[in-house]
Amino acid sequence: MRWTLKLWLLFLLTAMACVQKTAGSCQPRPSCHECIRSHPSCAWCKQLDFVPADESDAGRCATRLELKRRGCLPSEVMDPCGKQHILEDRPLSENPQHENITQLAPQRISLQIRPGEEQSFTVRFRRAEGYPVDLYYLMDLSHSMKDDLENIRRLGSDLLAALRNITTSVKIGFGSFVDKTVLPYVSTSPAKWLHPCPSANEPCQSPFSYRHVLALTDNASEFESRVSQQFVSGNLDTAEGGFDAIMQVAACKEQIGWRDVTRLLVFTSDGTFHMAGDGKLGGVYLPNDGHCHLDENGLYTESHLYDYPSVGHLAEVLSKSNIQPIFAVTGPRLLMYEELSKLIPKSAVGELKEDSSNVVQLITDAYKSLSSTVNLEHSSDLPPGISIAYDSHCGDSETFGRTQGGECSGVHINQLVQFTVRINATTCLPGTQDLALRVLGVGEELRVQLSTVCECQCGDVKPYAPHCSGGHGNLTCGVCSCLEGHRGRLCECKQEDHDDPEAGCRDGNSTGPVCSGKGQCVCGKCQCHTHASGPLCKCDDTGCERHNGELCAGNGQCRCGICECQSNYTGGACDCSLDTSGCLKEGAACSGHGRCVCNRCQCEAGWLGSHCSHCAECRTPCEQHRDCAECKAFRTGPLHGNCSVSCNQTTRVLSAPTVDERWCKMTAEDGSLLIYLVEEDETGDITLTVNSQEGTTDQTFKLVLGLVLGLVIAGLFLMGLYRIVVDSWDRREVKHFEEECIRARGNEVNNPLFRRATTTVINPKYSKD
Structure with missing residues (x-):
């Protein structure tokens, strides 16, 4: 239900896209094609005579709302939208069969x-359940994979049986790889070429890059028979040529027999891999071309000509071929292939036992993981x-x-x-x-x-149209394309023969720009660009007053630098509303104590508030002028939105004047202390002197200062207390230590058995002289 609602909402948003275009950056354009290409908000009016005679056809390009306001009929507006x-x-x-x-x-x-x-x-x-699967088993046949090959020879039936538990249509194929058949990857000496394995008694085949052994088939017996005919080989380094083999498996679609179903490539190895650039060690410098190079025996015969593919190239080819690789590798290589899998979309990695005995379960688990992720x-x-x-x-x-x-x-x-x-x-x-x-x-x-959608299908193409001055031009999208020898917006004049056809488009004998630089001269008359008007395009229709950043406050049209206001607005910038609803309160305008000007109340003396409902004389001078002191000094308080109208006092803001009992101390709207002085001169004018330091920040400063001082004093007290406790503890421990030393000495008595460690002998013949 939630999805259905979202789909309907998406459909409605798409259908309303043409109606809800914003004004954006739509600018005048000379033709319909250029207009609709410039911005999605732009539309074109093809209505005849829509543009005044002294303006150019570029004015036909504007937003749909602007064209409608200027009188263009909805049927004449070209505003094409995208379609699907x-x-x-x-x-x-619902109940799938694997064939369809x-x-x-x-x-x-x-x-x-x-x-x-x-x-x-x-x-x-x-x-869907039972979606068909093609699985190609690509095996490393270097000598270290000998035990694995013995198990692979017997797994054909088990592998098909495991996959048939998932799908009723499955095919398997087989291929193998070693490395490029040049030094330093394999030994090229005749003896080692014929028998590269360490032991002379074991079956061993000559090295090869990649061999396609069995095309995809559903015959398990054939799989086991062909695999049983394979033998291991050998190479010199630990890295293998697996990337060469993967590229050929992906490129040789016909030889492999890939169907348009789920394609799995099982890559088994216990070694690392060569990549682009490694081929230079063997004199192979041509980049891998990504094409199929298998001969009639299924051997990759061009491996000595083309370098190994890069990881990025391999990922691109696998993705285009819709092949999902499963890297079944031994434990020591697991981390390396996990990092490789991050660079290849829709791939999986599994740990292969040393003898590949768990490969069937590994493939099954990897397939379930891959198929449960939808990309x-x-x-x-x-x-x-x-x-x-x-x-x-x-x-x-x-x-x-x-x-x-x-x-x-x-x-x-x-x-x-x-x-x-x-x-x-x-x-x-x-x-x-x-x-x-x-x-x-x-x-x-x-x-x-x-x-x-970049072309206008106006449907009004007329050659030699009467609208173009009696057939002197062809009409398209409301615009005349003049025939040779005629010119003008309606092809109304012939090609001028006099020397200066633009004389009528300049001001007197001036050599300044034609049409004041705001239009073009056609038939000796100015056709003004948008936002310009007048015989010589001197009038600027964007030079009027602005209010809140909008031309004519958005309530009128700018004509030659003067705002032409809508019927319910007045003022130089059309910013004064003639509506009085904003002044009404309980049916009375300004509560009967003021007059409504531009839909705002101007109160009589002694009355305050947005609707002049507060009696100023009924309060103390401090109360009367508190709101004005706050709004005029700090732009806050209940009158901040109407301060200039409601408050006519002269206000001064001083940083630190002398404060005595004459000063008012009132609580402002935000709870801070507001300090100000009310003074009235002999003419009755009020002057407010506001203490800016005390008014809004002094209390906060004092509070912060008090907290800081309190924390400092508390910290010093705790440090002193800690020092006293530690000193007392140290003295107690020293006294205890001295007592223990005295008790350790015991009673000192003379021991008759004691003998010193040294003996002194006196030589009677010794003389100091």
Whole structure:
């Protein structure tokens, strides 16, 4: 229900797109084609005699609302909009049969876009049960994969059985690879070429780059038979030529036998991979061309001529071929291939046991993971000036505005997901462009026939039209194209023969610009550009007064520098409303204590407020002038929106005057203290002196200062208390230590068994002399 409501809302928004165009940057243009290309808000009036005689046809280009205001009939307005038409929309399969399954709808759509506008449509996808699968098993046959080959020879039946639990239509094929057959990748000595394996007794075949062994088939016995005839080979370095093999599997569609179904490529290896640039070590410098180079025996014979493909090239070819790779690699290589998988769309990585015994379960799990993720993308490069954004509606989650494609994860069988595709064009396309949208891993496509609306189909083409001065021109979209020898907006004059045909378009003998630089001279008369008028285009229709940034306050038209106001507005800028509703309160204008000027009250002396309902004389002078002191000094308070009208006092704002008992101390609207002085001179004029420091900031400053001082004092107190406690604790510990030292000495007594460690001997013959 929620999706249905969103689709209806999207349809209504698309249908109303032409009506809800904004004014934008629509500028006058000389022709209808240039007009509608310039901005999506621009429209063209083809009505005859719509443009005054002294203006150019460029004035026919304006917004639809402006043309209507100027008197153009709706039927004469050319304002083309983008259109879409669904050409083919087969229903999604409810109970699919593998021969004819529809998961993607619609299938073909025609889309016309006006530059600057957006067209959107909805794509539906329902994941079908039993969708056909093609699986190609690509195996590394370097010597380290010997044990794996023994298991692969016996897995044909198990692999087909596992896939048939998922789909009733499945085919499998087989191919193998080693590396480029040149040094330093493989040994080219005759003995090692014939038998590259370490042991002379084991079966071993000569090295090769890639060999296509078995095309896709549903015969498990044939798969096992052909694989059983394979033997391992050998190379010199740890990296293998797997990228060469993947490129050939993707490029050789006919030899492999790919169908327009889910295509899986299972890549098994225990080694790393060579990539673009590595071929230079072997003298291979030509970039990989991405074409098929298999001979009649299925061998890639050109590997010594073309370098390994890059990761980006490989990802592009796999994506265009709609092939989903599954990298089944051993543990030590798992991290490397996980990083590789991030660069290749719609790929998966699984850890392969040393002998490949878990490969069937690995493939099954990877297929379930890949098929539960739905990625909608455009399959080719976009035409210049075209951009696409995707909104994904996945049931429980939604994402918006992705430019690379829409994505829904965890999609179950028979679950419906939808994508809103939004396409914009900034330029005109040369004819119709074909665009393909597809769900990665699915053979179906949505073909979009894309074109732009850049021409006016006015339907009024008349050669030798009477409107063009009796047949002196051809009429198209209300504009005359004059025949040779005639000129003018209506082809009304012949080609001038005199020396200065522009003399009548200059002011007297002036050598200044023709038509004051604001128009063009046609038949000796000025045809003014938009926003200019007069015989010599001297009048500027944009030079009037503005109010709130709008010309004539948006309530009138500018004519030669003077505002021509609408009937209910007056003033130099049409900013004064003649309406009195804003002055009425309880049926009385300005409460009977003022007069209404420009829909605002001007109060009599002694009355305040927006409707003059507050008695100034009934309050103290401080109360009477509080609101005016606040609004005139600080632009706040209840009168801030009507301050200039309600308050006529002279106001001064002083930074730090002397404050005594004469000063008013009132609470402002925001709760701060407002301090001001009311003074009246002998003529009755009131002067307000406002203390700006005390008025709005002093209390806040004092509060902040008090808090800071309080925190500092509290901090110093806590530091002193901490110091006293620590000092007392240290003294106690020192005293305790001294007591322990005294107790450790014990009683000192003479030991009769004690003997010193040294003996002193006296030489009686020794003399100091």
